[in-house]
Amino acid sequence: MSKKFLRVAYEKYDVAVIGGCAAGMAAAINAKRRNPKLNIAIIEKLPRLGKKILATGNGRCNLTNLNAKCSDYKNSDFVLHALVAYGPDRVIGFFESMGLLTYNDSEGRVYPRSNMAASVLDALRFEVENLGIDVVCDTPVENVKKTDGGFILNGNIKCRKLLIATGGKASPSQGSDGSGYALASSLGHTVTKLYPSLVPLTVNGNVKSLKGVRARNVTLTLTNGKTVKTTSGELLFTENGISGIAAMELASKVGELLDDVKCKPFTEVDFLPDFSEKELVDYLLNIRKIKGNCPVDVLFTGVLPWAIGVEICKAMKLYKQDRLISSLSNTDVVQVAKKAKKYELEISGAKGFANAQVTSGGVSVSEINPETMESKLCKGLYFAGEIIDVDAGCGGFNLQWAFASGLLAGENIW
Ligand SMILES: Cc1cc2nc3c(=O)[nH]c(=O)nc-3n(C[C@H](O)[C@H](O)[C@H](O)COP(=O)(O)OP(=O)(O)OC[C@H]3O[C@@H](n4cnc5c(N)ncnc54)[C@H](O)[C@@H]3O)c2cc1C
Structure with a gap:
C-alpha cells in the first residue's frame, strides 16, 4: 500500500470529489472558494490531474463557446440552470480569476491566449494547490458505500458529501474508463444506454x-x-x-x-x-x-x-x-x-469509445436536481460533467458543460 494511500486511510473529508479533470477540479475550486473551511479531497486514478485537458482542442483546449445555448445539448431542459448560472462568460471569468486569458474565433470557440491546453490545466491545478485542496492521485475508486454520516470510498476514505465527476467511457487512455457508472449504479442511479460520440x-x-x-x-x-x-x-x-x-x-x-x-x-x-x-x-x-x-x-x-x-x-x-x-x-x-x-x-x-471524444448517455438526468447537481435518490451525492446524460457537438460545448456543472455542484456542495 502506498504512503499516500495510508495517509488518506485515516482522513475524513467534508467533500470528496472522484475524478480530477475539468468538472472535478472546477467543482472543488468553487466549493473551497465559497467555504474555505471545507476539507476537500480530489481522488484521481491517474498519476496526475487533468490528463484529458491536455488532449483537448488538438492541444489548444477549446474551453467554451460564446454561443453555447441549451438547445446545443442533449437533455437541454436539464442543462438550463447550469448554463444560466455558469454560462460561457462566467466560465471565462472563472479562468480570468486564475490569471488565464482567452481569445475566441469567428465561430465563438474560446481558447487560452497562450494557445496551449497546458495553460488551462496549470491554471486549475495551481488553484487547487493554492486553496489547499487535498489531491490523492494513483487512486482509482472501485467502490462506494453510503453510511449514516456520508460515504466510504474503497473501504477507507470517508467523506460527508461526495461528487462523482469521473467522466464517461470515451478516450479511456485519459482515465475515463466508465468506472464511474458502476459507482453511480451502486448508489441506486440509472445509467442510460451509452454510445461513443464525436468519433x-x-x-x-x-x-x-x-x-x-x-x-x-x-x-x-x-x-x-x-x-x-x-x-x-x-x-x-x-x-x-x-x-x-x-x-x-x-x-x-x-x-x-x-x-x-x-x-x-x-x-x-x-x-x-x-x-x-x-x-x-x-x-x-x-x-x-x-x-x-x-x-x-x-x-x-x-x-x-x-x-x-x-x-x-x-x-x-x-x-x-x-x-x-x-x-x-x-x-x-x-x-x-x-x-x-x-x-x-x-x-x-x-x-468505438477508444477513439471517441465524448460519451452520449450517462446517469439519468431525471434523477439529478438540475439546480444543485445533487442526486434526488441519495442525499449528499452530487454529479458533474460527462458522467451525466448530457453531451453536445464539437466547438467547446462539452467542456462548457463540464465546467458549468462542476461550478454549480461546487457552489452547492458544503
Ligand atoms: C481528444 C479529445 C479532445 C477533446 N476536445 C475538446 C475540446 O476542445 N472542447 C470541448 O469542449 N471538449 C473536448 N473534448 C471533450 C471534453 O474533454 C470532455 O467532455 C470533458 O473533459 C469532460 O470532463 P469531465 O471532468 O466530466 O470528465 P473527464 O475529463 O473525462 O475526467 C474524468 C476524470 O476522472 C478520473 N476517473 C475516472 N474514473 C475514476 C475512478 N473510478 N476513480 C478515480 N478517478 C477516476 C479520470 O482519470 C479523469 O481524470 C475532447 C475530448 C477528447 C477525448
Whole structure:
C-alpha cells in the first residue's frame, strides 16, 4: 500500500470529489472558494490531474463557446440552470480569476491566449494547490458505500458529501474508463444506454480513393428513410469511412440507428450546400462553355477537391479517360449537379469509445436536481460533467458543460 494511500486511510473529508479533470477540479475550486473551511479531497486514478485537458482542442483546449445555448445539448431542459448560472462568460471569468486569458474565433470557440491546453490545466491545478485542496492521485475508486454520516470510498476514505465527476467511457487512455457508472449504479442511479460520440464513422463501399481528401463546409444528412440529423462543417475521408466535424457529430445517432437491426443508416452528403441545384447547374453549364475542351475530371475543380469531382462523375458513369467536358449533355450536367448535392454513403458503424471524444448517455438526468447537481435518490451525492446524460457537438460545448456543472455542484456542495 502506498504512503499516500495510508495517509488518506485515516482522513475524513467534508467533500470528496472522484475524478480530477475539468468538472472535478472546477467543482472543488468553487466549493473551497465559497467555504474555505471545507476539507476537500480530489481522488484521481491517474498519476496526475487533468490528463484529458491536455488532449483537448488538438492541444489548444477549446474551453467554451460564446454561443453555447441549451438547445446545443442533449437533455437541454436539464442543462438550463447550469448554463444560466455558469454560462460561457462566467466560465471565462472563472479562468480570468486564475490569471488565464482567452481569445475566441469567428465561430465563438474560446481558447487560452497562450494557445496551449497546458495553460488551462496549470491554471486549475495551481488553484487547487493554492486553496489547499487535498489531491490523492494513483487512486482509482472501485467502490462506494453510503453510511449514516456520508460515504466510504474503497473501504477507507470517508467523506460527508461526495461528487462523482469521473467522466464517461470515451478516450479511456485519459482515465475515463466508465468506472464511474458502476459507482453511480451502486448508489441506486440509472445509467442510460451509452454510445461513443464525436468519433469517425465507417461506411460500406470503397472510399479508399478519397482517403485523406477534405471537403470544407459540407452538409451531411443522416437518414434511415427519413431525416434523423443534419450537420455541417468539414468532411474528411479516411481509409474506410468519414471523419471531420460534420461526420463525427452524427456518431451517437448512428449508434442508436444501428441498434435497430431493421434500418440501414445512410448519410447524404451535400458537397455544395451554398449552391441551390439550379445555381449549380448554371455554374456547371458555364464551366462547359469556358472549359469545354478540358477532361471531365476537372469539371468540379473550381469548387471542390479534384478527387471528389472525379468520384461524383464516376458515380454518374460520366467519367472516362480523355472524355471532354464539352461532351456532357444538359441532362448529364443536371444529373451530376444532383449527385454533388446528394451523394449517398451507407454507414456501417461508428468507431468505438477508444477513439471517441465524448460519451452520449450517462446517469439519468431525471434523477439529478438540475439546480444543485445533487442526486434526488441519495442525499449528499452530487454529479458533474460527462458522467451525466448530457453531451453536445464539437466547438467547446462539452467542456462548457463540464465546467458549468462542476461550478454549480461546487457552489452547492458544503
Ligand atoms: C481528444 C479529445 C479532445 C477533446 N476536445 C475538446 C475540446 O476542445 N472542447 C470541448 O469542449 N471538449 C473536448 N473534448 C471533450 C471534453 O474533454 C470532455 O467532455 C470533458 O473533459 C469532460 O470532463 P469531465 O471532468 O466530466 O470528465 P473527464 O475529463 O473525462 O475526467 C474524468 C476524470 O476522472 C478520473 N476517473 C475516472 N474514473 C475514476 C475512478 N473510478 N476513480 C478515480 N478517478 C477516476 C479520470 O482519470 C479523469 O481524470 C475532447 C475530448 C477528447 C477525448
